[in-house]
Amino acid sequence: MSFQHKHILGIEQLSSEDIQMILDTGDAFKEVNTRDIKKVPTLRGKTIINAFFEASTRTRLSFEIAGKRLSADTVNISGSTSSVVKGETLEDTAKNIEAMAPDIIVIRHGHSGSAHYLAERVDCSIINAGDGAHEHPSQALLDLMTIREHKGSIEGLEVAIVGDITHSRVVRSNIYALSKMGAKVRLCGPGTMLPIGIERLGNVEVFTDMRDAIQDADVVMMLRIQMERQSNIMLPSLREYARFYGLNPTNVQLAKPDAIVMHPGPINRGVEISSVVADGVQNVILDQVENGVAVRMALLYLVSGVESMQTK
Amino acid sequence: MAKAETMILDKAGIARAITRIAHEILEYNKGCENLALIGIRTGGDHLASLIQSGINGIEGGEVPLGTVDITMYRDDLAVRGNLPIGKTEIPFPLDGKHVVLVDDVLYTGRTIRSAMDALMDFGRPSTIQLAVLIDRGHRELPIRADYVGRNVPTAREEDVEVVFNEEKTPVEVRLIKP
DSSP states (O other): OOOOOSOBOOSTTOOHHHHHHHHHHHHHHHGGGGSSSOOOSTTTTOEEEEEESSOOSHHHHHHHHHHHHTTOEEEEEEGGGSGGGGTOOHHHHHHHHHHTOOSEEEEEESSTTHHHHHHTTOSSEEEEEEETTTBOHHHHHHHHHHHHHHHSOOTTOEEEEESOOTTOHHHHHHHHHHHHTTOEEEEEOOGGGSOTTGGGGTTEEEESSHHHHHTTOSEEEEOOOOGGGOOTTTOSOHHHHHHHHOBOTTGGGGSOTTOEEEOOSOOOBTTTBOHHHHTSTTBOHHHHHHHHHHHHHHHHHHHHHHHHHHTO | OOOEEEEEEEHHHHHHHHHHHHHHHHHHHTSSTTEEEEEETTTHHHHHHHHHHHHHHHHOOOOOEEEEOOGGGOSOHHHHOOOOOOOOBOOSOOTTOEEEEEEEEESSSHHHHHHHHHHHTTOOOSEEEEEEEEEOOOOSSSOOOSEEEEEOOOOTTOEEEEEEOTTSOEEEEEEEEO
16 A cells, blocks of 8 residues: 555545555665665655745755755745735735745645645645644654654553643644544643644543653653644743643653653643753654654655646 | 477576686686676576675685666666666675676676666776676677587577576576577
């Protein structure tokens, strides 16, 4: 069975076989990143546009490095320096980008569904690098790759995800991805940050007490408190949040002794995770970043293969 | 229409060819100093490990062994779509080494071209030599093998298949006519 997706809009559309294939391909590409000459000619002549209409360091850099290591030409545009500030619509911007014949557009946008919207309107491949509070598929895939690397497999694991569930696209993608791969997801956060019905997205159990959520967990994934999407109604104070929903050297011991601690970054030290835990032996936060490049190389490679087969 | 299959080499024949190749490699390189074997996935990697034990049996030295997957270097990815990518494992520096690339069947030479490109990205070997179990002709690039198990004249529409058993030992080479 080969990979059939021209676009990567979310994990929701992928099967467990697709996810397996992306992770295996990512494993193979990871070796390239350890070489002295970190470049292979695989995507020579392909043009990839990274259109980031929202702030990002990690994801944009990661996609750009992934493209360059595969010998594709990568070009970045960002919201603040593009014609969007002059009032151009997303569709017009995309049509204009498309007229310059790119093979793949990687898009991050503040509105949920923006990647789908573009995929219906342009001919090239679209990779969603985060759309509003909807999905962030490449993040979930690098999380899975990291979990698989440390735990051997994903099936049967108990994965606790703690934080602002409402605003998190990382959570939605991870719920789909982990459920499809046979893991159980425990969600936890303050009541104001736990959307009603979220458990229907997959194999999910919802907790309000963090201690119950991380008890005997194999993986503890902390989410960033998104200051930019926060109103004061959600949180009385950051100190209170840190006290009830922050991971610290005491409560981390409730998880299994060999549990790993993850965070999609950027971390707010002292808020959702204490510095001691963030730098502790259980943390795999930088492994996640490292695997991010490999998994994005896999996505670019797989998507581009489907694209070139269809244009034949 | 049923396919006609002819056996070109049996298990003993393959084993003899591999032993001879191991001797030839040692003769040409005057021993196994700075020698390294790299098998091309999939097929060549199994043969490379057999040549390694062959050399080990003759000289007693352990020649470093690596594998290379050439998918990332193919020149026909645009036509073939996304082929699965295997792992490349070269756990030793190639600089100054006499590298023997090992493949099962030499045909157009394009696989070898890709494999050489891959090796160059890992370092600067002193020499690259090529060992193949079967040379079936029809080269499209100026590439030749230094060590050949068996030369088999074929037609382009024919197919040569090296069959491995579950222990990754080659048991048979077949010529398949369409």
